[in-house]
Structures are given as structure tokens and as C-alpha cells.
Amino acid sequence: LRGWKTKFHVPHLQVGELLGILRKHHPELPKSAKTLMGTPRLKVVTxxxxxxxxxxxxxxxxxxxxxxxxxxxxxxxxxxxxxxxxxxxxxxxxxxxxxxxxxxxxxxxxxxxxxxxxxxxxxxxxxxxxxxxxxxxxxxxxxxxxxxxxxxxxxxxxxxxxxxxxxxxxx
Structure with a gap:
């Protein structure tokens, strides 16, 4: 899924929706696109x-x-x-x-x-x-x-x- 999201530039919102549907049959999948992609949760301080x-x-x-x-x-x-x-x-x-x-x-x-x-x-x-x-x-x-x-x-x-x-x- 990670490779598909990156290759086709799929936005986080759409990936999150897809994960919600897929998790019904595959509960091992992450709940969010951020978790799937390993997006850090650090707040950037400028x-x-x-x-x-x-x-x-x-x-x-x-x-x-x-x-x-x-x-x-x-x-x-x-x-x-x-x-x-x-x-x-x-x-x-x-x-x-x-x-x-x-x-x-x-x-x-x-x-x-x-x-x-x-x-x-x-x-x-x-x-x-x-x-x-x-x-x-x-x-x-x-x-x-x-x-x-x-x-x-x-x-x-x-x-x-x-x-x-x-x-x-x-x-």
C-alpha cells in the first residue's frame, strides 16, 4: 500500500478512507495514512x-x-x-x-x-x-x-x- 500511495501520489485523505474499508477484513492494517507512511508526529517549530x-x-x-x-x-x-x-x-x-x-x-x-x-x-x-x-x-x-x-x-x-x-x- 505504501508503494502504491507514493507511486500514484494518492492523498492521505483517500488512503485513510481505503484503510477504513480494508481494516474490516484486515484488522492488522494501520488505522491512518500517517501510520502507514511512518509520518513523524513532530511539530515543526519555526x-x-x-x-x-x-x-x-x-x-x-x-x-x-x-x-x-x-x-x-x-x-x-x-x-x-x-x-x-x-x-x-x-x-x-x-x-x-x-x-x-x-x-x-x-x-x-x-x-x-x-x-x-x-x-x-x-x-x-x-x-x-x-x-x-x-x-x-x-x-x-x-x-x-x-x-x-x-x-x-x-x-x-x-x-x-x-x-x-x-x-x-x-x-
Whole structure:
């Protein structure tokens, strides 16, 4: 059922209705489309960053996920990271734009970037210090206190900010 829903882009509402009918004969099936799809029940907490909103995925959370998925066993201390910031227009007509903060590991060959934070608004963030606030606070904490990975404590060091000219001017 999960594959069918994904392949044919069936909305949750219709899948829920189908599950209600099928459960009469197959009580082992989940009651809702959210349960079927394994949709997390976490509430996304955004904050206002004029003129839009910002969501912070987190450096540590995403870094640990990346290190684990890559199967990295040993790290140098401090762990170096590059931070990339870029603006991405969604459409020309709406003026709607995303500004993303990504991290990537320069010591890993062909490292894929991972999301740290994302902003959405009708134009770029009005004040870069407010846009970057959670990034800076978390980076300072990880530099002074460190993070735990595979039973060891490591500090985080931002080695470079990688930005195009508009992003560099903003930050």
C-alpha cells in the first residue's frame, strides 16, 4: 500500500478512507495514512525572521546523522565543517525565495551537503544577524562544549563560509 500511495501520489485523505474499508477484513492494517507512511508526529517549530520564517534543523543533529550514514569511525578533533549559504528564488512571478544554510565535511571525499537551516519569505532576510542567530549560537556551543560521537567528545570548527556574492554581502 505504501508503494502504491507514493507511486500514484494518492492523498492521505483517500488512503485513510481505503484503510477504513480494508481494516474490516484486515484488522492488522494501520488505522491512518500517517501510520502507514511512518509520518513523524513532530511539530515543526519555526521562528519569525522578517519578512519570512526560519526553521533550524540543527548542526549537531544533521552532522551526527551524516557521520553515521557515511560510516565514519574516526574523526580529527576539532571536526572541520564548511558552511554554505545561498538564496534560491522559487518563481520569478511570486518573488518567493528560500535562503538555505547547509554544512558539508571537507575531509570526506564527495561529501554531500546537509541542511542546517532554511528561510522562506517574499525577499531575503531583513537582518542577517537574526537569520544566522541559531547557527551562530549552536556553532559556539559545539566549539566550546563539543559533541559526542561513538563514545568520544569532539569540538566543531567552522573552517569556511562558502557563499556567492549576494549571500556574502548579506552576511
Amino acid at each position: 521562528r519569525s525572521v522578517n519578512p519570512g520564517i526560519y526553521y533550524h534543523f540543527g548542526i549537531e543533529k544533521r552532522l551526527l546523522s551524516t557521520l553515521t550514514s557515511l560510516g565514519i569511525l574516526i574523526l580529527d578533533d576539532p571536526v572541520g565543517i564548511f558552511i554554505g549559504i545561498d538564496g534560491v528564488p522559487l518563481t520569478k512571478s511570486s518573488g518567493s525565495t528560500f535562503w538555505v544554510i547547509v554544512g558539508y565535511l571537507p575531509f570526506v571525499k564527495d561529501s554531500e551537503p546537509f541542511f542546517i537551516g532554511v528561510y522562506h519569505g517574499k525577499s531575503k532576510p531583513q537582518f542577517s544577524n537574526i537569520f544566522l542567530q541559531e547557527l551562530i549560537e549552536e556553532a559556539q556551543h559545539l566549539y566550546t562544549t563539543g559533541f559526542s560521537y561513538r563514545g568520544n567528545c569532539y569540538k566543531l570548527k567552522i573552517e569556511a563560509f562558502v557563499c556567492d556574492a549576494p549571500a556574502r554581502a548579506m552576511i
